[in-house]
Amino acid sequence: MSETKKTDAADAVIPQQAAAPEDRADSAKGSDEREVLLRVQGLKKHFPIRKGILQRQVAAVKAVDGIDFEVRKGETLGVVGESGCGKSTMGRVITRLQDPTGGTIEFEGKDITSLSAGGMRPLRRDIQMIFQDPYGSLNPRHTIGSIVSAPFRLQGVEPEGGVKKEVQRLLELVGLSPEHYNRYPHEFSGGQRQRIGIARALALKPKLVVADEPVSALDVSIQAQVVNLMDDLQSELGLTYVIIAHDLSVVRHVSDRIAVMYLGKIVELADRNSLYEAPMHPYTKALMSAVPVPDPKRRGAKSERILLRGDVPSPISPPSGCRFHTRCWKATQICKTTEPPLIELKPGQQVACHHPENFEDQAPQDTVLLSAAKEAVELVAAVDATEVSGEAPAEVSQTPAEEEASTEPEAETAAEPEAVTEAEPAADAEPEAEPETAADAEAEPEAEADRQESTGK
């Protein structure tokens, strides 16, 4: 990890970080000029909800609902967001473990959106996935040797020196002993199992590795080792990563750029430093305020914590306009009616917001806060700050628009209908099972592992 990555917040969760071989800020700077490896445009994944004897589609879970991003060669794109915002679905769709509902996916300039399983087979060598659950993603009946060598068998690849030698080399590469070849997954700890999963993913020297919460199932002390391992392997093998995590500390450590997802959309996409130093989307700001401050010297300092009210609304019927408007403390009428596009407001920082933070208001004429917005967030100072200094809780500084709005009489009717309403599916409505995809694997990670193996993973 680079020294610039060694931040207070990150250290809270990932102690014992090794020094990075290079400064990631520099690599991020250069990333603009790098060749695009993966380009995603208007990507959608809707899971139909069917009902009745005729199984008519009555609604859809809009897990991913029109996202655009690029991943450049050699970079790490972190993807963060609350549970259920569509991160894992996005990961499974870009690796084509699930079929997209709309949009396009280009890998090395080739459109892979509609490739069949057979058409994807050669590409399985280049695109690999690491799963969250190191316990469920390895077949307990197979030896480590058999698990890590599966990609060679399935792709019909004979490595130089033979499969066993290559598997043993891979085991060493991820910090395991070559003697582990004949052992079974149950003989290993969580961290070791995740290393085995990494060895399997790297067997065919992939170009792109999508890691879905690769360390969240591990103990904090082990997380650091696995994150460091992934970082070292990236430098050594020139890998490109998409790392999905709900934990901002992990993402901060590993990413060159970060995409923040909310309810199936990307609300902010920026290089790591810009995002952490001056987040522009209120949702990003709220997520960041939840990252603990580990430095005891800074703990006493006045800081603000933004507690978002309520749960993420249902992706079955997401709120109109900006999807975050039901929980945003800056929401005005335009946020309710008009969806803000994801646009580059600062170099390298794209944001989808009418009233961004740390930037000029994009809808200055719209000054009256929605009534729900006034209650949408509860601001509290860090407990330590109030306890130590006896200060009142910090308030988020208000924009002129907000100040104006807060002094004006309530413009909205008292009952804001959009306030965190969830449209539940009909009781007997069932999301449709994904045919021939890894959707089932969510319930059965092992099946997903088997599928990976059968597709060359």
Ligand SMILES: Nc1ncnc2c1ncn2[C@@H]1O[C@H](COP(=O)(O)OP(=O)(O)OP(=O)(O)O)[C@@H](O)[C@H]1O
């Ligand atoms: N196979 C499926 N059928 C129906 N709905 C699904 C399916 N897979 C995911 N979903 C729904 O899609 C939405 C996004 O799920 P997803 O797992 O992608 O979110 P996530 O951000 O990765 O959450 P987490 O961090 O909890 O894994 C959720 O509402 C989820 O219930």
